[in-house]
Amino acid sequence: MPEDLDIHPLDELAVDGIAALDEKISGTYSPEVWERRTMYYIRRDPEGSFVAESDGKIVGFMLGEVRSGEFGLERPTGWIEVLGVDPDYRQQAVGRRLAEAMLERFRELGVERVCTLVSESREGLTRFFAALGFKASDLRSLTLELPAKEAS
Amino acid sequence: MSVRATELPKAYHQAVERWRDTYLPDFALLLEKWDRFFPRDRPFKLCAYRECGSCAKIECGEKKGQEKYVRVGEMGSDQAAHLLGAVRAQASTEFGSIQQHQLTLSRAQDEQDQFWILRMMAEELRHGYQMLHLLLEDDWSAATRRSGADMVEEILSMRTGSHVLGTFNIDFDSFVDNIVFCALVDRVGKYQLSMQKVSAYRPMAESMPEMLREEAFHLAAGVLPLRRWAEQAAQDSVYVTMPLMQKVINKWLPRALEMFGHELGGATNLRYGFKPMVNAEAQEAYYREVGKVLDDLNLRFIRSRLKDLKHGEAIALRRRVVEEGESVRGIAPEHLLRQPHRHFFRRRGEPAFSMVGFAGEAFEDPELYLRHILEHLPETYAAGRDFKGYATLLRQVQGGEIDASEAARKTPNLSRVGGVCPCSKAVRWVAGGPTDDGATFSTTP
Ligand SMILES: CC(C)(COP(=O)(O)OP(=O)(O)OC[C@H]1O[C@@H](n2cnc3c(N)ncnc32)[C@H](O)[C@@H]1OP(=O)(O)O)[C@@H](O)C(=O)NCCC(=O)NCCS
Ligand SMILES: [Fe+2]
Ligand SMILES: [Fe+2]
Numbered sequence: 001m002p003e004d005l006d007i008h009p010l011d012e013l014a015v016d017g018i019a020a021l022d023e024k025i026s027g028t029y030s031p032e033v034w035e036r037r038t039m040y041y042i043r044r045d046p047e048g049s050f051v052a053e054s055d056g057k058i059v060g061f062m063l064g065e066v067r068s069g070e071f072g073l074e075r076p077t078g079w080i081e082v083l084g085v086d087p088d089y090r091q092q093a094v095g096r097r098l099a100e101a102m103l104e105r106f107r108e109l110g111v112e113r114v115c116t117l118v119s120e121s122r123e124g125l126t127r128f129f130a131a132l133g134f135k136a137s138d139l140r141s142l143t144l145e146l147p148a149k150e151a152s
Numbered sequence: 153m154s155v156r157a158t159e160l161p162k163a164y165h166q167a168v169e170r171w172r173d174t175y176l177p178d179f180a181l182l183l184e185k186w187d188r189f190f191p192r193d194r195p196f197k198l199c200a201y202r203e204c205g206s207c208a209k210i211e212c213g214e215k216k217g218q219e220k221y222v223r224v225g226e227m228g229s230d231q232a233a234h235l236l237g238a239v240r241a242q243a244s245t246e247f248g249s250i251q252q253h254q255l256t257l258s259r260a261q262d263e264q265d266q267f268w269i270l271r272m273m274a275e276e277l278r279h280g281y282q283m284l285h286l287l288l289e290d291d292w293s294a295a296t297r298r299s300g301a302d303m304v305e306e307i308l309s310m311r312t313g314s315h316v317l318g319t320f321n322i323d324f325d326s327f328v329d330n331i332v333f334c335a336l337v338d339r340v341g342k343y344q345l346s347m348q349k350v351s352a353y354r355p356m357a358e359s360m361p362e363m364l365r366e367e368a369f370h371l372a373a374g375v376l377p378l379r380r381w382a383e384q385a386a387q388d389s390v391y392v393t394m395p396l397m398q399k400v401i402n403k404w405l406p407r408a409l410e411m412f413g414h415e416l417g418g419a420t421n422l423r424y425g426f427k428p429m430v431n432a433e434a435q436e437a438y439y440r441e442v443g444k445v446l447d448d449l450n451l452r453f454i455r456s457r458l459k460d461l462k463h464g465e466a467i468a469l470r471r472r473v474v475e476e477g478e479s480v481r482g483i484a485p486e487h488l489l490r491q492p493h494r495h496f497f498r499r500r501g502e503p504a505f506s507m508v509g510f511a512g513e514a515f516e517d518p519e520l521y522l523r524h525i526l527e528h529l530p531e532t533y534a535a536g537r538d539f540k541g542y543a544t545l546l547r548q549v550q551g552g553e554i555d556a557s558e559a560a561r562k563t564p565n566l567s568r569v570g571g572v573c574p575c576s577k578a579v580r581w582v583a584g585g586p587t588d589d590g591a592t593f594s595t596t597p
Contacts (some may be wrong), residue, residue, distance in 0.1 A: 009368075011368060011371070011372075012368070012371050012372035012375040012376065013375065013441075013444055013445065013448055015376075015379070015448075016448055016451060016452065020463035023462070023463060024463075029455070029463075031379075031383075031452070031455075035376055035379070039372055039376065042368050042369060042372055043190065043193050043369055044192075044193070045365065046364075046365050046368035046369070047365065108153045109153070110153075
């Protein structure tokens, strides 16, 4: 683990660092997208999403929220929705530390069950969640392809 | 952890609603359009939130480790008076900022920016309400002889010009003020609230978490529009330029630094367990954080202007321009934002009236100094009474007529003519409260 690793709640000054991290992972820089996305989580619960900082830069982030009443889940359920760790900082427990902070916040909010969605093709991500104790559940993701109507 | 929502007794709740109708007339519009701008967010409610289950033991100061105070009466009178001063000042800032924002709210060019500010104003009203809740829930007779009704009345009667802290007595000149104010002054609020979150007075500590959550939105309501303006300025947009943003930052940062109190003070708060840091320590952390805001905006400008640069390259370019003063690929130092020296244009605290320039340079002649700071301030602000008051005091201090600490005590010294609503001066906000006996709001028992 990086010695100076600092996990703290998401704030408005993290936007650019997250956009830069996404750029490093995905190859595209989309600051407006990350502004919108981080604002959504800041408005929902600014203490419920986290960033990891080391050496003055953001090296990981995990965004999520508590939902209830959706998907037939009546009890408040914690959702981990977006995450990423700097490729140069992987396998150093950054992701785990972010998840611990997030789970602690969920616990404070009375959550007893945490969910996420992972594509089977993303083996690393699947293993990461497995290492945290996540298991396949009775919740199934269903998908419908919706092609655009042909212009007449 | 649970959050308890309570309303003030009816007469006081209605007093705040009347105040709201006067100083926040767009409140109904906010509710009407809430779902459009804030879908899925909890609807706004005018109430006090207390988060139960916070730390029960005093977290700093000479009584560290003992049980926190649940009632004011458990404290000594000096300690209680100190706390009352803080609650009153906090309440004054919350209501005061609404009066300031209202002046220029309608001048926003962007509807979303405007509704974010409007939501922020409604939340400031809730913060003020929260402080009134503290005043009315407890018996403050250990600190003052005044009744709760009188204290509330006094706070609701304050206007831009008569608030406790100087920052809240300065008029806004344009919507850029609304935005910069959120980015800089609400950030001081974040520091104050975070410190008060450990307060030895439990009702205060329990009031902070929800206010802090709202404050996170206020900071974003400032920084995000600034980011967009920086981005547009990089494309040579004619609306909000970097030099204008710089000047408005220069107008507010000195006042924001003064909100932390005198650089040598804060020991009493720490000793009493009300705040975990002394003034200078908090101010220093704040000043560094403002540096990060400016870094962020400069980076946004650079990446918007030079789209081929990657993150690390843009940071390196920023360093060369801002720190080394070079011009690189058409970006010169004057295109980017710089942080004023922390002693620039100060009128309270350790460097009050000491004539330190924008970059930390020393001045001897007050007229030259005034001209120097004028170059760094918005013209509309310089034409107002706040600046004139400062110039007059500076000349008096430099002419040896009064000393700096006396001058510092004299600001703010504005009395108000005219105002939002012609009847708001005469009205008593709290209906049925005892009539004012003319006593000043004294914090000594
Ligand atoms: C998945 C990810 C978050 C893991 O972050 P990380 O900081 O490397 O993870 P950690 O070091 O904290 O690992 C925690 C546990 O997960 C395991 N793990 C993490 N990545 C793994 C991988 N690729 N393969 C196998 N196990 C893995 C670790 O071995 C560790 O297990 P242990 O604690 O039992 O030893 C990171 O690889 C990532 O950002 N991937 C891309 C994410 C992405 O695609 N985001 C977009 C979709 S939302
Ligand atoms: Fe506030
Ligand atoms: Fe605020």
